[in-house]
Amino acid sequence: MPLITPSWMPPADTVSAPHTGYTRAHWTAAADRILDAAWARADEHGAMVTYAADASRMDRLEGFARTFLLAALRIAGDPEGTRHLIERYATAFGHAVARGIWPALTDHSQATVEAASVAIGLHLTRDTVWAALDDDTRRGVHTWFAQARGTWCADNNHVLLGATLAAFNHAHGHADGRDTVENALDRMDDWYRGDGWYTDGDGRRFDHYNAYAFHWYPFFIDRMMGPDLDDRRTVHRERLAAFLDGYQHLFDARCAPVFQGRSLIYRWAVAAPFWMARMEGVEALTLSRTRRLTAGILKHFVDGGSLDTGVLSLGWQRTPNPSMVQSYSGAGSPYWAAKGFLGLALPASDPVWTQVETPTEIEQRDVRRVLAGPRWLVDGRADDGIVRLHNFGSDGHPTKDDPLYRRLMFTSATRPVSGGVVRDSDLTIEGAVHRPAIRATVGARGGAVTRALDAGGRHISSLVSSKIIGPATLHVARLTGGVGLPGRVSGSALVTSAEEPVTDAGPHSSAVRAGGLTSSVHLVGGWSALPADAPEPLSLQSEGIADRVVDGDDVLLCPAVRLGSLPADVLLIWWTGLAPAAIPPIEVRDLTVHDDHVALTVDAARLVFRWSLSEPFPADAEAQLIRRP
Template identity: 40%
Template sequence: MTAVEDRQLSPYTGWTRGHWAAYADRLLAAAGKYRSPAGARIDLPGPASRNGRVSDGLEGFARTFLIAGFRVAGEGGADPGGVLEHYARGLAAGTDPASPEAWPRPDELGQSKVEAASIALVLQLTRPWLWDRLDDAVRERVVAWLATVIGQPYPPINWVWFRIVVESFLREAGGPWSAADVEEDLAVHASLRRPGGWLSDGAERAYDHYTGWALHLYPLLWTHFFDVTGTLCPGSLRHRWGADLRAYLDDAVRLVGSDGSPLRQGRSLVYRFAAAAPFWAGALTGTSHLSPGLTRRVAGGMVRHFGASGDLLTLGWHHAWPAMRQAYSGPGSPYWAAKGLLGLALPAGHPVWTDVEEPLPIETGDVARVVAAPGWLVSGRRRDGIALVVNHGTDHARPGDPRSDAPLYARLGYSTATMPPLGSLPDNAVYLLDADGRPSHRSGFSTCYAIQLPGGVLAAASQGRVRWVDTSADDSPDHGSGRSGPVVAGPVLTVVSVVRNGVEVRLARLDDPARTPPNAVNDSFLASDARNESFTALRLSGWPVAGETRPVTRTCAEPTGNPGSAVSATAEVPELRSALRSLRGFTTADVVAESGVSPLGEWTATPYVEAPPQPGAVYAAVVVLDRGGPEEADPSLAIAADGRHATLTWPDGLSAQVSLPASPPEDPPAGAS
């Protein structure tokens, strides 16, 4: 660290702009050691992506170019490290078809469409100091290389912004571009808008960090840095996007833990602190309602959370853990974390650097809110500093989808302190075990409701037919969704979550296995698949906790009949505890401990409770994730249920009634008293 921490200006992180700049410089220096002779590639160590080493080298160039561009722009063109010279050499070589380091064109390789956007964005951002000083021949080659995006097919997800950014730069550089392409891509973006400022990364229920680091980032930067006034982007559209970002940031700031960790949910988590990007986009474009001090606190917390892990970003979380990567991930992929350094494009005198840091919402009090679009109950307690979501609306699928669960989307819970393990049994799930011990899947469920009741009680429910999927023959690329294969259908499972003071009560009910509710699954799913009535157990699993040593576990596996003796299971690592206690129906409890299944530690443990499955019966358990301390599973929490409704009564006398929807869902949940 090149500067002493300033705990007066930055009481929570200690970081000033000097720390940010020094960290960016170290990242550039560490990656620069892997620069190719002509400078067109940064060939970082690690397993190659499916696109190959040449593409991976372009990715390393383009994504570190973002860091260089933000750094130079924020200094008004000053470049004491001479980094732009290195990238100028790379631009000349990469766009030269005769060079041994020539880049694959966007019309030849899909990944080049992604990296072209980063290159175009930085060329626009640093135009006076780089683009305007390039030789005419180099500029012509760069335009020709970028122009191959025109008319090319782009998937209707966040990728449409890559083409918008590239063609907008071409327009300003006097090159070819297509107004029809831009119009088409803006229509796709409009189709991705969801309530509350959220955007889905495609037609599926794909809610994740792409909402912030792509779908909110590029529109605002586009309107700020490019000449898009008039027909390309009317004022009403800019106003709508600004309102979307403000609403989204109001939720997103509550999805960061007091330790700076972003929510560990969704694909491409190797991008790490790229999750800070939308906060900087709001500050840089003047659209955010978050104060400058809070903006620096949330972004700085995220960057510092990873900054101690070294100056070379690897395929992993804090450290290398290649199992986290998707098929498209290469050694250069993690450098999209550069988006989280966008604030360096703001000069030293900007209020985000001069105002005193302000605390995160979870540092000033407990958090409880419903986020409608992804179907999340957001919860967090100041004393623990853990932000968590209970998930009844996100699975990277559509209702009726017959694929397997995607662990980073379809779990019932995600937090800033845990990560779904790649183990043999699912965490944070309610599932059935078949005769071979295989767990069922829930993707394709229907969201029944997600609401806030009086007394600060949050409630949500989801429902769908579970299934067993043989995915052994599916070798398709992993883009976040579940896997396909022969399906054996099971019964309809309804799950309800009730959250108060950061503690969840999770309820479950199985419908008659022979009953086929309308609209529960698609026709082909029902027509082509067998029915499984040989399941052996209903299991409810809790939060996974990970550490370098085997977690401490405790179970009360059999009820004794005495008050407070219900079955329970607990797993603990230093400063983190996962606990389950049966409230109704579960008869046994245990903990699954596995090694090598999480980037957060060598050992991972997940508690569960279990019972023989009985159609129509209501099962319930208290689900806790905390930092330890007094036991949260208070035995005096009472529950009464009749199969259609459940009433919870807490020790302080507050009661809440929720519905356990029939198939299809019909009754809205009742109120609380």
């Protein structure tokens, strides 16, 4: 990653920010760069922002609403220094209401999503922008927000959007919003799974939306509703503290977040809950670590070129990446990155801006953390600074076999394969659809997950148990019902130049080298799983597989070992590794197979790999439901 501060940034401060060089001035410079680029693309007196030539009216509202939220944060923390923004947005609201240019809030509408950002922005600027509006404009805003009452929305974090609008109107005496708010917050409680984690709708949909949705909207709702929600606010604070205790470890030594889940184009929105803790008086982290983490997240994306032009791409850094864009994403969607600038609502005198940065835990020592809610095991290694997220319980959408959710491992240094011919970081039957997890267990050393695979209408049972062994992960799996079908075990995918020699295949192994990392997979053995049967090795074929062209000469590669025709009931043992250097092979011996576990010896250690016997998860085969809050 580049280490030179961009020319549009202030000079680095290596005294108070020895790790990043970033101060509050760097945050304001980044925010102003985005706002300047937005204003250059604004029309309708600033009430619409157009980021694409084919943008619809909804897209243009999205461009306005999300950048207004960023402007509101700038104004809230520095009202005297942002008079030009106050005047600019007061004019925009007056024009938008008078001309009726913003789309109506209807059933399942994107406009409701954007209106919630507008409401939070107006709440933050109630003494500036809102105070500058005339009575007719204020009534028009209230009327627009009220359109959401009684409409249908997605039965996930979207229930909080209508509640945000109801809370805003309630706070200003426009309408009684208590029923809408109580209903939405009760529904959110249905999804709480512990450790501060919520599933985003029924099922097991765990991702970064916990950071910038479930630990975002409730606090603004609580504040707008006032003392009547003090008991809920106390619970929300407790859950935020529990969440940050684990979530802080999903960022590596560069403060790059683990690449997992949807809407990753929001980038540094993942910093939002760290700022929220400061604003809510939640002492989950020291202020010095809060500053280090949040500044590191901003710097990670700035160094990667996200703000080179001031316009955020539909991607991870500067270059657009269609494979990581959701169907609901438009050209203005990335600007929910504004949520990560929440710290700008704190004045320059706040101690969080003056505390000297202190290192994160992974910069000092190895990290191992169990997140029981999503059934995740976080493994961060100080020697390479990479965070590995071992996933046993996050599925995403119940009817979609999504690579951003259904993998055995995600990391802060790699990204999953989307589409193409190979499945990374997993055990699979070629061409099979992986169904949601049936059972899952996680512990300090590893975990286990049980799934069903659909291979052309054939039901395959997959039981996987994994343990961390130094820099590698050893997996033991039992696959039943796949007789005659080809299988595959695979490691992490890397992006590399097409000209670079990257593959290193042995009889039972394969490795890919790129960007200073080696991703490797080695099949220790495959046998009939029943103890009475003699060991029967499977036919193997190792390969490093190029999935697809990403950008120019960049190719996404995944090391994989292909298995020949499987027997009806097979036990597979393999290890995967991701490290700067090649990982020494793991040798196992003294294998014993039992109904509920497999035992083996690695070096002098006797290890037990048990299939998950947890209470089965509720059946969840329905597509996304909708709800009238």
